[in-house]
Amino acid sequence: MIAFSVDTSTCLSCGACVKDCVGQALTMHNGYPAMSREENCIGCQHCLAVCPVGAVSVLGRTPADCLPLEGALPGPDTMTALVRGRRSCRQYRQEDVDRATLDQLFTAAQYAPTGVNARKLWICTLDTLTSLQAFREEVYARLAELDAAGAIPDDRRAQVFRAAPRLWREKQVDVLFRTAPHCVIVANAKDAPCPTQDPIIYLSYFELLAQSWGLGTTWCGLLYWCITLFLPDVMQRLGMPDGYELSYCMLYGKPAVHYPRSVALPAPDVHRVQWAGR
Numbered sequence: 001m002i003a004f005s006v007d008t009s010t011c012l013s014c015g016a017c018v019k020d021c022v023g024q025a026l027t028m029h030n031g032y033p034a035m036s037r038e039e040n041c042i043g044c045q046h047c048l049a050v051c052p053v054g055a056v057s058v059l060g061r062t063p064a065d066c067l068p069l070e071g072a073l074p075g076p077d078t079m080t081a082l083v084r085g086r087r088s089c090r091q092y093r094q095e096d097v098d099r100a101t102l103d104q105l106f107t108a109a110q111y112a113p114t115g116v117n118a119r120k121l122w123i124c125t126l127d128t129l130t131s132l133q134a135f136r137e138e139v140y141a142r143l144a145e146l147d148a149a150g151a152i153p154d155d156r157r158a159q160v161f162r163a164a165p166r167l168w169r170e171k172q173v174d175v176l177f178r179t180a181p182h183c184v185i186v187a188n189a190k191d192a193p194c195p196t197q198d199p200i201i202y203l204s205y206f207e208l209l210a211q212s213w214g215l216g217t218t219w220c221g222l223l224y225w226c227i228t229l230f231l232p233d234v235m236q237r238l239g240m241p242d243g244y245e246l247s248y249c250m251l252y253g254k255p256a257v258h259y260p261r262s263v264a265l266p267a268p269d270v271h272r273v274q275w276a277g278r
């Protein structure tokens with residue numbers, strides 16, 4: 001049974017919660033909102049969020065658990081600076097990000113939307129420098145072993161995975177991890193309504209949040225392909241549950257590079273259409 005309660009001493013009976021309920025799970029009953037079709041509730045908590053007087057609690061959450069939003073949202077200038085100013089970091093400081101920052105970062109990223117509010121993402125992070133270093137050494141060592149055994153194909157896509165261990169060993173050039181001290185690895189349940197979309201949305205939010213904390217991030221397709229093609233057992237060793245699939249990887253940490261300006265991209269090629277109807 002879904003916990004849903006209304007403080008009738010403050011409820012305005014305005015129906016805002018009923019109107020905003022995506023599944024029509026709520027109806028007005030004796031002048032107050034009530035959960036009448038709980039099988040339709042997807043747990044989005046819009047009823048709690050939209051109430052003008054904070055009279056609604058749902059799923060064990062009360063208005064006191066929520067973030068007050070009046071005057072708290074960033075304006076377009078701040079958001080534009082963040083989106084235009086975020087960069088892929090490939091020079092990191094060799095130190096840990098403090099625990100409190102990471103806790104706040106992961107807590108906020110949790111608010112990224114998932115299709116049908118499924119919230120099935122499995123999120124894993126190597127969030128200490130020593131852990132990432134050990135992971136990196138093993139990845140490069142195993143790629144070198146696979147290459148020596150002739151197990152890495154000679155095609156263009158795989159070339160980088162043959163070269164990477166050598167570049168690391170001989171020149172300390174870190175092609176796969178870009179010197180990052182931490183990484184986040186996201187998987188989604190194969191039966192999630194949006195198995196490919198949810199993780200990318202999550203990481204997109206994570207990236208912007210991380211960069212707002214002054215951290216660097218790097219989308220890491222190379223690590224994704226490395227694990228997918230050559231080291232799939234890594235996911236089980238990281239603890240990924242059965243029925244899940246690796247989605248993507250992102251490196252992060254304190255940057256050792258500063259960008260005083262954004263790049264300058266061409267104007268967007270957006271096709272503005274006036275639909276004429278049939």
Ligand SMILES: Cc1cc2nc3c(=O)[nH]c(=O)nc-3n(C[C@H](O)[C@H](O)[C@H](O)COP(=O)(O)O)c2cc1C
Nearest residue numbers: 086087088089090175178218219220221222223263
């Ligand atoms: C899906 C995706 C995968 C990426 N994979 C890698 C990667 O494996 N290694 C890397 O150094 N950069 C990677 N990048 C970063 C891109 O190269 C980078 O976004 C692009 O060069 C533009 O630079 P900017 O992000 O600083 O604007 C990836 C970016 C995306 C979106």
